Amino acid sequence: MRPLREKLPLGKKPPRTRGNCTVKRRRLEEEAVIAQLDPESDSDLHLPLHLRDPEAQDKVHAFNRAVNLPFFCRFCAARVKTKGARTNHERACEKNAAAKRGKMARGGLVNSSNTCYMNSVVQALSSSNRFLKELLKARYESDSPPSPSLRLAQSLQEQLRKLFFNERDGDGDGPMELKLDGVFKADNASSSFEPGRQEDASEFLGFLFSQLAALEDDTPVKLSFGGLRSTYNLCQMCSATYSESQHEAFMWFLDCEGSESESVGSMVARAWESESAEFPHQCPACGEEGASCRRIEEILEPPQTLVLVLNRFVVNDLGETRKNDAKFYCDEALELTTPANVVVKYKVYAAVVHRGEAIHNGHYYALISKKEKWKRADDEDVSSTSKEALNRLQPPDSAYILFYRLTKRTDDGGTLAYSEKQIKRY
Incomplete structure (x- = not known):
């Protein structure tokens, strides 16, 4: 069953391209972090977004539902449509990461x-x-x-x-x-x-x-x-x-x-x-x-x-x-x-x-x-x-x-x- 789309104001259409989705999602997350961040302490920087600002979580999830990309890869945070696509994406990311680690990296x-x-x-x-x-x-x-x-x-x-x-x-x-x-x-x-x-x-x-x-x-x-x-x-x-x-x-x-x-x-x-x-x-x-x-x-x-x-x-x-x-x-x-x-x-x-x-x-x-x-x-x-x-x-x-x-x-x-x-x- 397809998730329900959030009702948008008349005349507005959800972004159609993957690039616009990424830009808008990042902007929402950055706004939530800036609004919640205490200028005298950086102890909240390591917390997930939904622990910093519950309202930001609702905004991001609503936006993901609106563009029909509700699932994300836990390795690269890429958005996909179904759980099966997420599983395949995570396997590919894990395999690429292992191959990258196995290369002869020349560190100082x-x-x-x-x-x-x-x-x-x-x-x-x-x-x-x-x-x-x-x-x-x-x-x-x-x-x-x-x-x-x-x-x-x-x-x-x-x-x-x-x-x-x-x-x-x-x-x-x-x-x-x-x-x-x-x-x-x-x-x-x-x-x-x-x-x-x-x-x-x-x-x-x-x-x-x-x-x-x-x-x-x-x-x-x-x-x-x-x-x-x-x-x-x-x-x-x-x-x-x-x-x-x-x-x-x-x-x-x-x-x-x-x-x-x-x-x-x-x-x-x-x-x-x-x-x-x-x-x-x-x-x-x-x-x-x-x-x-x-x-x-x-x-x-x-x-x-x-x-x-x-x-x-x-x-x-x-x-x-x-x-x-x-x-x-x-x-x-x-x-x-x-x-x-x-x-x-x-x-x-x-x-x-x-x-x-x-x-x-x-x-x-x-x-x-x-x-x-x-x-x-x-x-x-x-x-x-x-x-x-x-x-x-x-x-x-x-x-x-x-x-x-x-x-x-x-x-x-x-x-x-x-x-x-x-x-x-x-």
């Missing part, structure tokens, strides 16, 4: 007492899709009082979840304050960081990796950033190998003493070659005294996500730290071959940039990407940029930590192990 982080080194690293980790997926689905629970590393994992998980879904503790969409437990020395005996002091971003990233990797076997850090290196001795007399050891590597440090024309790709290729050094030693196999042996290091397993740290800070003979501001070309894509003839391809997606002359002063910010869209996250300020910005940096700004994600892997003999399609979900 507050710099509270020299925390830019934390903010830049966390922003880069928020773009690490593989790590983010593994971390958000991990369960960090403990019946006993949690250890500092567990509290750090729980707080990092919560902060990255808020950053991913663009959630805020308070009202508004302003920058979020980064709250990580178990970072500073007062809360964690294995930490050397002090509040209010500028720290090295690579040391902070390495600290995060070591704390998270110590919790369990298959941690998000090991699954996302873990690579495997092998070290052994080779006797030059009998070709026997001994003292073999394997260790995981989450970060790869590159020597920056080369020329400015050198690219990051060439530095990585040189670092991934079999390194060896000769030294005299007694071979346990042949027992030859003073036999010439070679210490060899090889890459056994390349990581899913390659984290490269450019060693820009060098300590001179006087104990002073200087920064190498040389510009190295940061390759957008890398193609590397391990000693086991495994060909891997990587693509850059984030970078931590240092501005300044020394390791413990200056400023850090991040360049991050998602779906080919690059942004510059400089504490509270997040702005759009391009992928070419990484190679347009001018001193004192220089790339310090580079993040590459695996796009393709081919094992020995041409067997395709991973492809772009298989790892697209990350």
Whole structure:
């Protein structure tokens, strides 16, 4: 049954368009609020309209009946004719809101007492899709009082979840304050960081990796950033190998003493070659005294996500730290071959940039990407940029930590192990 229309004065017609309905309804609501508002108090601002002025409710409802739009959506307040239309409208609004929350919203982080080194690293980790997926689905629970590393994992998980879904503790969409437990020395005996002091971003990233990797076997850090290196001795007399050891590597440090024309790709290729050094030693196999042996290091397993740290800070003979501001070309894509003839391809997606002359002063910010869209996250300020910005940096700004994600892997003999399609979900 259609609702009865309010009787209007002779010669007047109800507004026919949706726009006029909205304008007139808002005007009625604003008039009611202004008439009821106490100029000496704002305690009534949060109350619904019908609690502020019952007469205003009657006016609005009468107007809605007059234009035959008695129902409204509780999400966007849009007026519809029937309850069924309202239900469908609310479902669509709820679905759109969930999709909007799920998008990678790039929010800023507050710099509270020299925390830019934390903010830049966390922003880069928020773009690490593989790590983010593994971390958000991990369960960090403990019946006993949690250890500092567990509290750090729980707080990092919560902060990255808020950053991913663009959630805020308070009202508004302003920058979020980064709250990580178990970072500073007062809360964690294995930490050397002090509040209010500028720290090295690579040391902070390495600290995060070591704390998270110590919790369990298959941690998000090991699954996302873990690579495997092998070290052994080779006797030059009998070709026997001994003292073999394997260790995981989450970060790869590159020597920056080369020329400015050198690219990051060439530095990585040189670092991934079999390194060896000769030294005299007694071979346990042949027992030859003073036999010439070679210490060899090889890459056994390349990581899913390659984290490269450019060693820009060098300590001179006087104990002073200087920064190498040389510009190295940061390759957008890398193609590397391990000693086991495994060909891997990587693509850059984030970078931590240092501005300044020394390791413990200056400023850090991040360049991050998602779906080919690059942004510059400089504490509270997040702005759009391009992928070419990484190679347009001018001193004192220089790339310090580079993040590459695996796009393709081919094992020995041409067997395709991973492809772009298989790892697209990350």
